[in-house]
Amino acid sequence: MAKERIVPVMSDNPMSFCPGCGHGIVIRLITECLEELNQLDNIIFPIGVGCSSLLGGGLVADRIHCPHGRAASVATGMKRVTPETTIVAYQGDGDAYNIGISETLNAAYRNENITVVTINNSNFGMTGGQMSWTSMPKQKTTTSPKGRDCELTGQPFRFPEMVADQFNIAYSARGSVTSPKNVNKLKRYIKNGIQAQLNGEGYSVIEALSPCPTNWGLNALKAMERVEEELVPFYPLGVFKEREENKNA
Protein backbone atom coordinates (compact mmCIF):
# COMPACT_ATOMS: atom_id res chain seq x y z
CA MET A 1 0.00 0.00 0.00
CA ALA A 2 1.23 3.47 -0.81
CA LYS A 3 2.49 5.39 2.21
CA GLU A 4 2.09 9.14 2.47
CA ARG A 5 5.38 10.87 2.96
CA ILE A 6 5.08 14.02 5.05
CA VAL A 7 7.87 16.54 4.64
CA PRO A 8 8.94 17.99 8.02
CA VAL A 9 7.80 21.60 8.42
CA MET A 10 11.44 22.59 8.87
CA SER A 11 12.19 21.99 5.19
CA ASP A 12 8.70 22.33 3.71
CA ASN A 13 9.35 25.69 2.08
CA PRO A 14 10.09 26.80 -1.47
CA MET A 15 13.88 27.31 -1.72
CA SER A 16 14.24 28.28 -5.38
CA PHE A 17 16.60 25.47 -6.37
CA CYS A 18 16.63 24.72 -10.09
CA PRO A 19 14.29 22.02 -11.42
CA GLY A 20 16.04 18.67 -11.28
CA CYS A 21 18.54 19.74 -8.61
CA GLY A 22 19.32 17.31 -5.80
CA HIS A 23 19.65 19.82 -2.95
CA GLY A 24 15.95 19.69 -2.07
CA ILE A 25 15.99 15.92 -1.66
CA VAL A 26 19.01 15.98 0.62
CA ILE A 27 17.59 18.75 2.79
CA ARG A 28 14.35 16.84 3.16
CA LEU A 29 16.29 13.71 4.12
CA ILE A 30 18.26 15.58 6.77
CA THR A 31 15.12 16.97 8.36
CA GLU A 32 13.40 13.57 8.20
CA CYS A 33 16.37 12.06 10.04
CA LEU A 34 16.28 14.86 12.62
CA GLU A 35 12.59 14.19 13.15
CA GLU A 36 13.14 10.47 13.60
CA LEU A 37 15.96 11.18 16.04
CA ASN A 38 13.86 13.75 17.95
CA GLN A 39 16.23 16.57 17.10
CA LEU A 40 13.89 19.03 15.35
CA ASP A 41 14.00 21.27 18.42
CA ASN A 42 17.70 20.82 18.95
CA ILE A 43 19.44 21.62 15.69
CA ILE A 44 21.67 24.37 14.34
CA PHE A 45 22.79 24.48 10.71
CA PRO A 46 26.00 26.28 9.81
CA ILE A 47 25.36 26.88 6.10
CA GLY A 48 27.92 27.19 3.34
CA VAL A 49 28.14 29.70 0.52
CA GLY A 50 26.84 28.78 -2.93
CA CYS A 51 23.59 27.03 -3.72
CA SER A 52 23.61 25.99 -0.05
CA SER A 53 22.98 29.68 0.69
CA LEU A 54 19.39 29.13 -0.43
CA LEU A 55 18.80 27.27 2.83
CA GLY A 56 19.20 30.62 4.55
CA GLY A 57 15.86 31.69 3.16
CA GLY A 58 13.97 28.42 3.23
CA LEU A 59 14.94 26.42 6.27
CA VAL A 60 12.79 26.96 9.37
CA ALA A 61 15.54 26.27 11.88
CA ASP A 62 18.42 27.91 13.72
CA ARG A 63 21.05 28.52 11.08
CA ILE A 64 23.91 30.81 10.25
CA HIS A 65 25.43 31.72 6.93
CA CYS A 66 29.13 31.03 7.35
CA PRO A 67 32.03 32.67 5.54
CA HIS A 68 32.77 30.79 2.32
CA GLY A 69 34.20 27.35 3.11
CA ARG A 70 34.38 27.81 6.88
CA ALA A 71 31.23 26.01 8.01
CA ALA A 72 33.15 23.18 9.71
CA SER A 73 35.00 25.71 11.87
CA VAL A 74 31.83 27.58 12.76
CA ALA A 75 30.27 24.19 13.57
CA THR A 76 33.25 23.42 15.79
CA GLY A 77 32.79 26.61 17.81
CA MET A 78 29.09 25.85 18.21
CA LYS A 79 29.59 22.26 19.27
CA ARG A 80 32.28 23.08 21.80
CA VAL A 81 30.09 25.53 23.71
CA THR A 82 26.81 23.61 23.33
CA PRO A 83 27.74 19.92 23.12
CA GLU A 84 24.09 19.01 23.73
CA THR A 85 22.97 20.70 20.49
CA THR A 86 23.04 18.82 17.18
CA ILE A 87 25.14 20.63 14.58
CA VAL A 88 24.88 19.79 10.88
CA ALA A 89 27.07 21.77 8.48
CA TYR A 90 25.52 21.95 5.02
CA GLN A 91 27.88 22.73 2.16
CA GLY A 92 28.55 22.22 -1.54
CA ASP A 93 31.70 20.76 -3.07
CA GLY A 94 33.12 24.15 -4.04
CA ASP A 95 32.56 25.46 -0.53
CA ALA A 96 33.72 22.42 1.43
CA TYR A 97 36.43 20.99 -0.84
CA ASN A 98 37.91 24.01 -2.64
CA ILE A 99 38.00 27.24 -0.66
CA GLY A 100 37.15 25.40 2.56
CA ILE A 101 39.32 22.31 2.21
CA SER A 102 41.48 23.38 5.14
CA GLU A 103 38.56 23.90 7.54
CA THR A 104 36.73 20.79 6.27
CA LEU A 105 39.80 18.60 6.54
CA ASN A 106 40.89 19.90 9.93
CA ALA A 107 37.50 19.31 11.52
CA ALA A 108 37.88 15.67 10.45
CA TYR A 109 41.49 15.71 11.65
CA ARG A 110 40.32 16.72 15.15
CA ASN A 111 37.49 14.18 14.97
CA GLU A 112 35.19 17.05 15.89
CA ASN A 113 31.82 15.79 17.06
CA ILE A 114 29.84 17.35 14.20
CA THR A 115 28.08 16.16 11.06
CA VAL A 116 29.05 17.57 7.67
CA VAL A 117 26.79 17.05 4.65
CA THR A 118 28.34 18.01 1.32
CA ILE A 119 26.49 18.21 -1.96
CA ASN A 120 28.85 17.14 -4.72
CA ASN A 121 27.54 18.27 -8.11
CA SER A 122 31.00 18.49 -9.67
CA ASN A 123 30.94 22.22 -10.24
CA PHE A 124 30.34 25.62 -8.66
CA GLY A 125 26.58 25.87 -9.05
CA MET A 126 25.59 29.28 -7.75
CA THR A 127 28.18 31.21 -9.75
CA GLY A 128 27.20 29.53 -13.00
CA GLY A 129 29.03 26.24 -13.35
CA GLN A 130 32.77 26.79 -12.93
CA MET A 131 35.22 23.92 -12.55
CA SER A 132 35.57 22.60 -9.01
CA TRP A 133 38.06 20.12 -7.56
CA THR A 134 35.43 17.43 -8.02
CA SER A 135 34.84 18.17 -11.73
CA MET A 136 35.54 15.09 -13.83
CA PRO A 137 38.46 14.82 -16.29
CA LYS A 138 37.45 16.48 -19.58
CA GLN A 139 34.31 17.96 -17.96
CA LYS A 140 33.35 21.17 -19.74
CA THR A 141 32.66 24.04 -17.38
CA THR A 142 32.73 27.82 -17.78
CA THR A 143 36.35 27.84 -16.57
CA SER A 144 37.37 24.68 -18.41
CA PRO A 145 35.65 25.40 -21.73
CA LYS A 146 37.68 22.79 -23.59
CA GLY A 147 37.15 20.18 -20.91
CA ARG A 148 39.02 19.79 -17.61
CA ASP A 149 42.73 19.23 -18.24
CA CYS A 150 43.85 17.22 -15.21
CA GLU A 151 47.51 17.67 -16.16
CA LEU A 152 47.15 21.35 -15.31
CA THR A 153 44.30 21.43 -12.84
CA GLY A 154 44.80 18.31 -10.75
CA GLN A 155 42.67 15.22 -10.36
CA PRO A 156 39.19 15.10 -8.84
CA PHE A 157 39.45 13.70 -5.33
CA ARG A 158 37.33 11.69 -2.94
CA PHE A 159 36.99 13.42 0.39
CA PRO A 160 34.98 10.83 2.36
CA GLU A 161 37.46 8.09 1.44
CA MET A 162 40.40 10.32 2.24
CA VAL A 163 39.31 11.13 5.80
CA ALA A 164 38.06 7.59 6.40
CA ASP A 165 41.49 6.32 5.44
CA GLN A 166 43.67 8.90 7.14
CA PHE A 167 41.86 10.15 10.23
CA ASN A 168 40.27 8.63 13.27
CA ILE A 169 36.70 9.73 12.48
CA ALA A 170 33.34 8.20 13.41
CA TYR A 171 31.55 7.84 10.10
CA SER A 172 32.01 8.54 6.40
CA ALA A 173 29.76 7.69 3.47
CA ARG A 174 28.66 8.72 -0.01
CA GLY A 175 25.18 8.44 -1.44
CA SER A 176 23.25 9.79 -4.36
CA VAL A 177 19.76 11.01 -5.18
CA THR A 178 19.33 9.23 -8.50
CA SER A 179 16.76 6.57 -7.54
CA PRO A 180 14.35 5.81 -4.69
CA LYS A 181 16.71 3.05 -3.63
CA ASN A 182 19.67 5.41 -3.54
CA VAL A 183 17.66 8.08 -1.78
CA ASN A 184 16.71 5.58 0.93
CA LYS A 185 20.34 4.54 1.31
CA LEU A 186 21.45 8.15 1.49
CA LYS A 187 18.92 8.75 4.24
CA ARG A 188 20.35 5.83 6.17
CA TYR A 189 23.84 7.33 5.81
CA ILE A 190 22.68 10.73 7.03
CA LYS A 191 20.87 9.18 9.97
CA ASN A 192 23.97 7.23 10.91
CA GLY A 193 26.04 10.40 10.72
CA ILE A 194 23.72 12.31 13.04
CA GLN A 195 23.40 9.29 15.34
CA ALA A 196 27.20 9.17 15.61
CA GLN A 197 27.15 12.79 16.74
CA LEU A 198 24.33 12.16 19.24
CA ASN A 199 26.39 9.35 20.73
CA GLY A 200 29.49 11.54 20.91
CA GLU A 201 31.38 9.23 18.56
CA GLY A 202 32.96 12.09 16.64
CA TYR A 203 33.14 13.45 13.12
CA SER A 204 30.78 12.25 10.44
CA VAL A 205 30.68 13.26 6.79
CA ILE A 206 28.09 12.32 4.19
CA GLU A 207 28.66 13.30 0.59
CA ALA A 208 25.64 13.33 -1.71
CA LEU A 209 26.17 13.11 -5.47
CA SER A 210 23.67 15.48 -6.96
CA PRO A 211 22.70 16.50 -10.50
CA CYS A 212 23.09 20.10 -11.64
CA PRO A 213 21.00 20.20 -14.83
CA THR A 214 21.23 23.97 -15.27
CA ASN A 215 25.01 24.15 -15.30
CA TRP A 216 25.58 20.81 -16.96
CA GLY A 217 23.32 21.89 -19.85
CA LEU A 218 21.24 18.72 -19.51
CA ASN A 219 17.61 18.11 -18.79
CA ALA A 220 16.68 16.69 -15.41
CA LEU A 221 16.57 13.09 -16.58
CA LYS A 222 19.85 13.27 -18.53
CA ALA A 223 21.50 14.92 -15.54
CA MET A 224 20.43 11.99 -13.33
CA GLU A 225 21.91 9.67 -15.94
CA ARG A 226 25.18 11.57 -15.90
CA VAL A 227 25.45 11.07 -12.13
CA GLU A 228 25.01 7.32 -12.63
CA GLU A 229 27.21 6.98 -15.68
CA GLU A 230 30.02 9.48 -15.12
CA LEU A 231 30.18 10.33 -11.43
CA VAL A 232 29.38 7.06 -9.65
CA PRO A 233 32.18 5.09 -11.37
CA PHE A 234 34.70 7.60 -9.94
CA TYR A 235 32.81 8.42 -6.73
CA PRO A 236 31.59 5.04 -5.49
CA LEU A 237 28.52 4.91 -3.27
CA GLY A 238 28.74 3.31 0.14
CA VAL A 239 30.13 3.56 3.64
CA PHE A 240 33.88 4.15 4.01
CA LYS A 241 34.08 4.38 7.76
CA GLU A 242 31.49 2.29 9.57
CA ARG A 243 30.27 3.05 13.08
CA GLU A 244 31.24 0.54 15.73
CA GLU A 245 27.65 -0.40 16.58
CA ASN A 246 26.92 -1.17 12.91
CA LYS A 247 30.00 -3.38 12.68
CA ASN A 248 28.67 -5.54 15.47
CA ALA A 249 25.13 -5.57 14.11
Next chain:
Amino acid sequence: MGDMIKGNIAIAEAAVRAGVQLYAGYPITPSTEIMEYLSGRLPELGRSFIQAESEVSSINMVMGASACGFRSLTASSGPGISLKQECISCISDEELACVVINVVRYGNGLGTLYSSQCDYFRETRGGGNGDYRCIVLSPESIQEAVDLMAPAFDLAEKYRIVTIFMTEGALGQMMEPCDMPDFIEPKRHSWALNGTYSNKKIGIFDRDSMKEAEALNKKHELIKANEQRWESGQVEDADYVFVAFGLPGRSVKGAVKELREEGHKVGFIRPITTWPFPEKAFAEVNPNVKGFISVEANATGQLVDDVALTAKKVINERNVPVWCLPCVYGVPTLKFTKEGFGRIINGELKEVY
Protein backbone atom coordinates in the same frame (compact mmCIF):
# COMPACT_ATOMS: atom_id res chain seq x y z
CA MET B 1 48.92 46.78 44.61
CA GLY B 2 48.88 43.36 42.99
CA ASP B 3 51.72 41.10 41.95
CA MET B 4 54.00 41.60 38.96
CA ILE B 5 52.52 39.93 35.93
CA LYS B 6 53.27 39.82 32.22
CA GLY B 7 50.86 41.76 30.00
CA ASN B 8 49.67 38.91 27.82
CA ILE B 9 49.13 36.62 30.82
CA ALA B 10 47.25 39.31 32.72
CA ILE B 11 45.02 39.98 29.74
CA ALA B 12 44.33 36.26 29.30
CA GLU B 13 43.44 35.82 32.98
CA ALA B 14 41.23 38.91 32.84
CA ALA B 15 39.40 37.34 29.90
CA VAL B 16 38.89 34.16 31.93
CA ARG B 17 37.45 36.24 34.77
CA ALA B 18 35.21 38.09 32.31
CA GLY B 19 33.63 34.73 31.55
CA VAL B 20 35.20 33.68 28.27
CA GLN B 21 33.75 30.29 27.41
CA LEU B 22 35.76 29.60 24.26
CA TYR B 23 39.14 30.67 22.95
CA ALA B 24 40.35 29.67 19.51
CA GLY B 25 43.62 30.88 18.09
CA TYR B 26 46.85 30.30 16.24
CA PRO B 27 50.36 31.09 17.50
CA ILE B 28 51.97 34.38 16.49
CA THR B 29 54.52 36.57 18.23
CA PRO B 30 54.02 38.76 20.26
CA SER B 31 50.56 37.49 21.28
CA THR B 32 51.23 33.79 21.77
CA GLU B 33 51.41 33.77 25.57
CA ILE B 34 47.69 34.53 25.62
CA MET B 35 46.86 31.22 23.94
CA GLU B 36 49.56 29.32 25.83
CA TYR B 37 48.08 30.47 29.11
CA LEU B 38 44.49 29.76 28.08
CA SER B 39 45.37 26.28 26.79
CA GLY B 40 45.80 25.24 30.42
CA ARG B 41 43.50 27.64 32.17
CA LEU B 42 40.23 27.21 30.22
CA PRO B 43 40.03 23.40 30.37
CA GLU B 44 40.75 23.68 34.10
CA LEU B 45 37.43 25.53 34.39
CA GLY B 46 35.58 23.20 32.04
CA ARG B 47 35.66 25.73 29.20
CA SER B 48 36.91 25.37 25.63
CA PHE B 49 40.33 26.05 24.23
CA ILE B 50 41.05 25.22 20.59
CA GLN B 51 44.39 25.49 18.83
CA ALA B 52 43.05 26.00 15.33
CA GLU B 53 44.79 25.06 12.10
CA SER B 54 44.80 28.69 11.00
CA GLU B 55 43.87 32.22 11.95
CA VAL B 56 40.98 31.97 9.50
CA SER B 57 39.59 28.88 11.15
CA SER B 58 40.03 30.22 14.69
CA ILE B 59 37.89 33.32 14.17
CA ASN B 60 35.22 31.13 12.54
CA MET B 61 35.17 28.98 15.68
CA VAL B 62 34.70 32.18 17.65
CA MET B 63 31.81 33.06 15.34
CA GLY B 64 30.17 29.71 16.04
CA ALA B 65 30.50 30.05 19.81
CA SER B 66 29.35 33.64 19.67
CA ALA B 67 26.30 32.70 17.60
CA CYS B 68 25.38 30.32 20.40
CA GLY B 69 25.49 33.21 22.85
CA PHE B 70 28.72 32.58 24.74
CA ARG B 71 31.62 34.91 25.41
CA SER B 72 34.29 33.97 22.91
CA LEU B 73 37.71 35.30 22.16
CA THR B 74 40.62 35.11 19.78
CA ALA B 75 43.96 36.89 19.86
CA SER B 76 46.64 37.48 17.30
CA SER B 77 48.92 40.08 15.87
CA GLY B 78 49.34 42.10 12.64
CA PRO B 79 49.18 39.63 9.73
CA GLY B 80 47.17 37.14 11.79
CA ILE B 81 44.45 39.72 12.29
CA SER B 82 44.51 40.39 8.53
CA LEU B 83 43.55 36.76 7.96
CA LYS B 84 40.64 37.07 10.36
CA GLN B 85 39.06 40.03 8.61
CA GLU B 86 36.74 38.00 6.38
CA CYS B 87 35.04 36.53 9.41
CA ILE B 88 35.17 39.72 11.49
CA SER B 89 33.15 41.28 8.68
CA CYS B 90 30.71 38.35 8.78
CA ILE B 91 30.40 38.50 12.58
CA SER B 92 29.70 42.21 12.27
CA ASP B 93 27.15 41.55 9.55
CA GLU B 94 25.38 38.94 11.68
CA GLU B 95 25.51 41.37 14.61
CA LEU B 96 27.16 38.88 16.91
CA ALA B 97 29.37 39.83 19.82
CA CYS B 98 32.96 38.81 20.42
CA VAL B 99 36.34 40.20 21.38
CA VAL B 100 39.43 40.09 19.17
CA ILE B 101 42.77 40.95 20.76
CA ASN B 102 45.42 42.45 18.50
CA VAL B 103 48.84 42.62 20.14
CA VAL B 104 50.12 44.95 17.46
CA ARG B 105 53.52 44.39 15.87
CA TYR B 106 55.23 46.63 13.39
CA GLY B 107 55.27 46.32 9.66
CA ASN B 108 53.50 45.61 6.42
CA GLY B 109 53.15 42.08 5.11
CA LEU B 110 54.72 39.69 7.57
CA GLY B 111 56.09 42.67 9.42
CA THR B 112 58.57 42.48 12.27
CA LEU B 113 58.53 41.64 15.94
CA TYR B 114 58.77 45.28 17.07
CA SER B 115 56.00 46.75 19.19
CA SER B 116 53.84 49.17 17.23
CA GLN B 117 50.52 50.90 16.60
CA CYS B 118 50.59 50.53 12.84
CA ASP B 119 47.22 48.74 12.66
CA TYR B 120 45.31 51.84 13.82
CA PHE B 121 43.59 52.49 10.50
CA ARG B 122 42.54 48.92 9.98
CA GLU B 123 41.10 48.45 13.45
CA THR B 124 39.31 51.78 13.70
CA ARG B 125 37.81 51.59 10.18
CA GLY B 126 36.33 48.10 10.32
CA GLY B 127 39.12 46.14 8.64
CA GLY B 128 37.21 43.77 6.39
CA ASN B 129 35.03 44.23 3.34
CA GLY B 130 31.88 46.24 3.65
CA ASP B 131 30.75 49.09 5.76
CA TYR B 132 30.95 48.56 9.51
CA ARG B 133 32.97 49.56 12.53
CA CYS B 134 34.29 47.73 15.54
CA ILE B 135 34.60 49.25 18.99
CA VAL B 136 38.34 49.58 19.61
CA LEU B 137 39.88 49.72 23.08
CA SER B 138 43.51 50.82 23.47
CA PRO B 139 44.95 50.42 26.97
CA GLU B 140 48.08 52.22 28.20
CA SER B 141 49.04 49.81 30.96
CA ILE B 142 48.54 46.24 32.08
CA GLN B 143 46.19 47.41 34.82
CA GLU B 144 44.08 49.34 32.37
CA ALA B 145 44.06 46.40 29.96
CA VAL B 146 42.85 44.08 32.67
CA ASP B 147 40.18 46.56 33.78
CA LEU B 148 38.96 46.97 30.20
CA MET B 149 38.48 43.27 29.48
CA ALA B 150 35.00 42.84 31.02
CA PRO B 151 33.83 46.16 29.50
CA ALA B 152 35.14 44.91 26.14
CA PHE B 153 32.63 42.06 26.30
CA ASP B 154 29.88 44.21 27.84
CA LEU B 155 30.18 46.69 24.98
CA ALA B 156 30.27 43.95 22.35
CA GLU B 157 27.07 42.46 23.76
CA LYS B 158 25.30 45.75 24.44
CA TYR B 159 25.66 46.79 20.80
CA ARG B 160 26.06 43.34 19.22
CA ILE B 161 29.34 44.39 17.68
CA VAL B 162 32.94 43.18 17.57
CA THR B 163 35.25 44.74 20.13
CA ILE B 164 38.87 44.95 19.05
CA PHE B 165 41.20 44.97 22.01
CA MET B 166 44.18 46.78 20.51
CA THR B 167 47.27 46.44 22.63
CA GLU B 168 50.91 46.64 21.60
CA GLY B 169 53.76 44.16 21.50
CA ALA B 170 55.53 45.93 24.34
CA LEU B 171 52.41 45.92 26.54
CA GLY B 172 51.99 42.20 25.96
CA GLN B 173 55.60 41.42 26.76
CA MET B 174 56.32 43.71 29.71
CA MET B 175 55.58 43.13 33.40
CA GLU B 176 53.83 45.43 35.84
CA PRO B 177 52.11 45.09 39.19
CA CYS B 178 48.43 44.52 38.59
CA ASP B 179 45.22 43.89 40.53
CA MET B 180 43.00 41.26 38.96
CA PRO B 181 39.25 41.81 38.66
CA ASP B 182 36.68 39.46 40.21
CA PHE B 183 35.14 36.53 38.34
CA ILE B 184 31.84 37.17 36.63
CA GLU B 185 29.43 34.62 35.25
CA PRO B 186 27.78 36.06 32.18
CA LYS B 187 24.38 34.86 31.02
CA ARG B 188 23.86 33.21 27.65
CA HIS B 189 22.31 35.84 25.41
CA SER B 190 18.63 35.73 24.59
CA TRP B 191 19.44 36.30 20.92
CA ALA B 192 21.60 33.19 20.73
CA LEU B 193 20.97 30.20 18.51
CA ASN B 194 20.03 27.34 20.81
CA GLY B 195 18.58 24.77 18.44
CA THR B 196 14.92 25.67 18.97
CA TYR B 197 14.62 28.42 16.38
CA SER B 198 13.35 30.97 18.87
CA ASN B 199 14.75 33.94 16.96
CA LYS B 200 13.48 34.31 13.42
CA LYS B 201 16.01 34.82 10.64
CA ILE B 202 15.78 35.68 6.97
CA GLY B 203 17.92 34.59 4.04
CA ILE B 204 20.46 36.80 2.28
CA PHE B 205 18.19 37.24 -0.69
CA ASP B 206 15.36 38.54 1.48
CA ARG B 207 17.32 41.31 3.15
CA ASP B 208 16.31 44.97 3.08
CA SER B 209 19.70 46.65 2.84
CA MET B 210 18.26 50.17 2.98
CA LYS B 211 16.57 49.45 6.31
CA GLU B 212 19.68 47.69 7.62
CA ALA B 213 21.84 50.67 6.67
CA GLU B 214 19.58 52.97 8.63
CA ALA B 215 19.78 50.71 11.69
CA LEU B 216 23.55 50.42 11.37
CA ASN B 217 24.00 54.17 11.24
CA LYS B 218 21.75 54.57 14.25
CA LYS B 219 23.84 52.03 16.15
CA HIS B 220 27.09 53.77 15.23
CA GLU B 221 25.68 57.15 16.29
CA LEU B 222 24.57 55.68 19.61
CA ILE B 223 28.03 54.27 20.24
CA LYS B 224 29.67 57.57 19.33
CA ALA B 225 27.33 59.41 21.69
CA ASN B 226 27.67 57.08 24.66
CA GLU B 227 30.92 55.19 24.60
CA GLN B 228 33.79 57.60 24.05
CA ARG B 229 36.50 57.03 26.64
CA TRP B 230 39.63 59.03 27.13
CA GLU B 231 42.04 60.53 29.62
CA SER B 232 43.13 64.11 29.24
CA GLY B 233 45.12 66.66 31.19
CA GLN B 234 45.88 70.36 31.15
CA VAL B 235 44.09 71.02 27.87
CA GLU B 236 42.04 74.04 29.03
CA ASP B 237 44.92 76.51 28.86
CA ALA B 238 47.18 74.59 26.49
CA ASP B 239 48.93 76.19 23.52
CA TYR B 240 49.70 72.73 22.20
CA VAL B 241 47.81 69.51 22.85
CA PHE B 242 49.43 66.13 22.35
CA VAL B 243 47.21 63.25 21.25
CA ALA B 244 48.47 59.71 21.71
CA PHE B 245 47.02 56.36 22.81
CA GLY B 246 48.35 53.17 24.33
CA LEU B 247 51.97 53.14 25.49
CA PRO B 248 52.88 56.28 23.52
CA GLY B 249 49.92 57.90 25.27
CA ARG B 250 51.39 56.98 28.61
CA SER B 251 54.82 58.20 27.59
CA VAL B 252 53.44 61.52 26.33
CA LYS B 253 51.98 62.22 29.76
CA GLY B 254 55.53 62.19 31.11
CA ALA B 255 56.70 64.52 28.36
CA VAL B 256 53.81 66.90 29.09
CA LYS B 257 54.76 66.98 32.77
CA GLU B 258 58.37 67.85 31.98
CA LEU B 259 57.46 70.42 29.32
CA ARG B 260 55.08 72.09 31.77
CA GLU B 261 57.88 72.27 34.31
CA GLU B 262 59.99 73.95 31.63
CA GLY B 263 57.25 76.56 31.15
CA HIS B 264 55.49 75.26 28.03
CA LYS B 265 51.71 75.30 28.09
CA VAL B 266 51.03 71.84 26.82
CA GLY B 267 48.32 69.27 27.50
CA PHE B 268 47.36 65.82 26.35
CA ILE B 269 44.44 63.73 25.18
CA ARG B 270 44.82 59.97 25.44
CA PRO B 271 42.06 58.14 23.59
CA ILE B 272 41.07 54.91 25.37
CA THR B 273 38.44 54.13 22.76
CA THR B 274 40.16 54.74 19.45
CA TRP B 275 36.75 54.02 17.91
CA PRO B 276 34.56 55.76 18.76
CA PHE B 277 37.22 58.48 18.62
CA PRO B 278 36.91 60.67 21.73
CA GLU B 279 35.75 63.84 20.01
CA LYS B 280 34.25 65.05 23.28
CA ALA B 281 37.74 65.39 24.75
CA PHE B 282 38.51 68.07 22.18
CA ALA B 283 35.60 70.23 23.32
CA GLU B 284 37.51 70.95 26.52
CA VAL B 285 40.57 72.23 24.69
CA ASN B 286 41.60 75.90 24.88
CA PRO B 287 39.78 77.57 21.95
CA ASN B 288 42.98 79.52 21.20
CA VAL B 289 45.14 76.41 21.00
CA LYS B 290 48.05 76.82 18.57
CA GLY B 291 48.18 73.23 17.43
CA PHE B 292 47.64 69.53 18.01
CA ILE B 293 50.47 67.01 17.91
CA SER B 294 49.86 63.29 17.44
CA VAL B 295 52.54 60.96 18.74
CA GLU B 296 52.23 57.46 17.32
CA ALA B 297 54.21 54.26 16.78
CA ASN B 298 53.97 53.89 13.01
CA ALA B 299 55.78 55.15 9.94
CA THR B 300 53.32 57.32 8.10
CA GLY B 301 50.98 58.82 10.70
CA GLN B 302 47.45 57.47 11.04
CA LEU B 303 45.97 58.83 14.25
CA VAL B 304 46.87 62.29 12.97
CA ASP B 305 43.98 62.08 10.47
CA ASP B 306 41.40 61.65 13.21
CA VAL B 307 43.04 64.40 15.25
CA ALA B 308 42.85 66.77 12.29
CA LEU B 309 39.24 65.88 11.48
CA THR B 310 38.21 66.39 15.08
CA ALA B 311 40.16 69.64 15.41
CA LYS B 312 38.41 70.89 12.30
CA LYS B 313 35.05 70.04 13.80
CA VAL B 314 35.67 71.46 17.28
CA ILE B 315 37.58 74.60 16.34
CA ASN B 316 35.86 75.40 13.09
CA GLU B 317 36.44 79.15 12.86
CA ARG B 318 40.11 78.75 11.99
CA ASN B 319 42.51 76.17 10.64
CA VAL B 320 44.41 74.80 13.63
CA PRO B 321 47.64 73.15 12.46
CA VAL B 322 48.14 69.47 13.28
CA TRP B 323 51.57 67.90 13.50
CA CYS B 324 52.57 64.28 13.68
CA LEU B 325 55.51 62.68 15.47
CA PRO B 326 55.64 59.08 14.26
CA CYS B 327 58.28 57.05 16.09
CA VAL B 328 57.77 54.11 13.66
CA TYR B 329 58.01 51.34 16.24
CA GLY B 330 58.59 50.86 19.96
CA VAL B 331 57.51 53.35 22.58
CA PRO B 332 58.51 56.99 22.09
CA THR B 333 60.87 58.24 24.79
CA LEU B 334 60.28 61.51 26.62
CA LYS B 335 63.32 62.81 24.75
CA PHE B 336 61.78 61.91 21.38
CA THR B 337 58.54 63.75 22.17
CA LYS B 338 60.28 66.78 23.69
CA GLU B 339 62.71 67.12 20.80
CA GLY B 340 59.84 66.82 18.33
CA PHE B 341 57.99 69.51 20.23
CA GLY B 342 61.09 71.73 20.08
CA ARG B 343 61.25 71.37 16.32
CA ILE B 344 57.56 72.21 16.02
CA ILE B 345 57.72 75.44 18.04
CA ASN B 346 60.92 76.44 16.25
CA GLY B 347 59.16 76.08 12.92
CA GLU B 348 61.45 73.25 11.80
CA LEU B 349 58.72 70.65 11.32
CA LYS B 350 55.96 71.11 8.80
CA GLU B 351 52.44 70.44 9.95
CA VAL B 352 50.59 67.51 8.33
CA TYR B 353 47.25 69.35 8.15
